[in-house]
Every structure is written in C-alpha cells, then in structure tokens.
Amino acid sequence: ALESIPSFASSLLLLKSHRLSPGWLQVDEPTLSRLPSSTRASEVICSTNVSHYELQVEIGRGFDNLTSVHLARHTPTGTLVTIKITNLENCTEERLKALQKAVILSHFFRHPNITTYWTCFTVGSWLWVISPFMAYGSASQLLRTYFPEGMSETLIRSILFGAVRGLNYLHQNGCIHRIYMDIM
Structure with missing residues (x-):
C-alpha cells in the first residue's frame, strides 16, 4: 500500500x-x-x-x-x-x-x-x-588505500563478522541480498 x-x-x-x-x-x-x-x-x-x-x-x-x-x-x-x-x-x-x-x-x-x-x-x-x-568506504577501498600489502587476519575477521551479521539480519527479515560484492 x-x-x-x-x-x-x-x-x-x-x-x-x-x-x-x-x-x-x-x-x-x-x-x-x-x-x-x-x-x-x-x-x-x-x-x-x-x-x-x-x-x-x-x-x-x-x-x-x-x-x-x-x-x-x-x-x-x-x-x-x-x-x-x-x-x-x-x-x-x-x-x-x-x-x-x-x-x-x-x-x-x-x-x-x-x-x-x-x-x-x-x-x-x-x-x-x-x-x-x-569515512573509510568499502573493504576494497580500505585495502587499496590503507593496506596495499594486505590486511591482517584479525581485521579481515572483523570486517567479515560485521558483513555476516548484516546479512543474517536481512535473512531473518526475509530479504536475500544478491550483490555480495557491494559489501566488499
């Protein structure tokens, strides 16, 4: 409506x-x-x-x-x-x-x-x-700007944990996010 x-x-x-x-x-x-x-x-x-x-x-x-x-x-x-x-x-x-x-x-x-x-x-x-x-943009922007040699496993884990929490929230509310590359 x-x-x-x-x-x-x-x-x-x-x-x-x-x-x-x-x-x-x-x-x-x-x-x-x-x-x-x-x-x-x-x-x-x-x-x-x-x-x-x-x-x-x-x-x-x-x-x-x-x-x-x-x-x-x-x-x-x-x-x-x-x-x-x-x-x-x-x-x-x-x-x-x-x-x-x-x-x-x-x-x-x-x-x-x-x-x-x-x-x-x-x-x-x-x-x-x-x-x-x-301010820091996407994970790919962070990687290019601040971590050209790569991110630590701890930082990667932190970013992925947040992304998975967001995706879980969407799924719990009946929404499937099909463009995973946008979160990275």
Whole structure:
C-alpha cells in the first residue's frame, strides 16, 4: 500500500507511470510486515530541499554506473553526508523496479551493519538518496588505500563478522541480498 512507502515514491510513480506496470511500487507484504518500525528521517536529517546540500566531490559510481555517489555537506547542520544521484530517465523499467525495491526496503532496515538512508527525494527526473557518510568506504577501498600489502587476519575477521551479521539480519527479515560484492 502507498501509505507504507516513503513519500518520494508517489512522485516517482507519477514521473515514471507511463513506463511501469501497475503495482510496481509494491514490495511483498510478508517482507515488510516482519521489519521493525523505522526511525523517522526527521530525527536525523530530513531536508528535501536541494539547496540544503552542497556537493563536494564525486566519490564513486554504482547501480550499473547509473548512479553517481557524492560526498556532500548538509549546510543547515554542517553534517557530511553521502548523496546517491540517479537520473531516472536513463533507467530501464527493470532497473527502475530494482532501484525502487532497494530504496524502499533499505528505508525499513535498522541494523548497525547495514547502511540505511536518511531521506530521499526527486529533483526533476533525478532521484537523490541521502545517507550517512562512511569515512573509510568499502573493504576494497580500505585495502587499496590503507593496506596495499594486505590486511591482517584479525581485521579481515572483523570486517567479515560485521558483513555476516548484516546479512543474517536481512535473512531473518526475509530479504536475500544478491550483490555480495557491494559489501566488499
């Protein structure tokens, strides 16, 4: 039901309804019903005003290179954030469905080993997803930047333990994460 979906979804539906089949916003109800109530984004940063974010630098690409990932500053608070920006017009119907499901589900997940988002909104045909900034990045970025000769077994064990805890949480809530390479 639309009432259980984050507010940006209705604007996405209007934007892309001509390309998508009815019900594309719906996620299997059993999955959502098992998830804990989410913390309201307003408890952290919920500004959907694009002028409240100052893009600093592109720090990566994702979602089959359709998304640019930026370090940014939330100007009212000075908080560093990560902004994932996707031009929805460049997405195929299949990729739109995958993106929609990923964003909706990640809104409901609350676990220390899973990065969630604080808010998301559309600017024209662009989807902006605001997340906390993770200063050290992924395990592969850590390896390249800080451990070019390799990580110790203790550090590897710590990283994998966190990743497995996050995956276990997803599995307990009926979600199968098929892109394991994203955690590394």
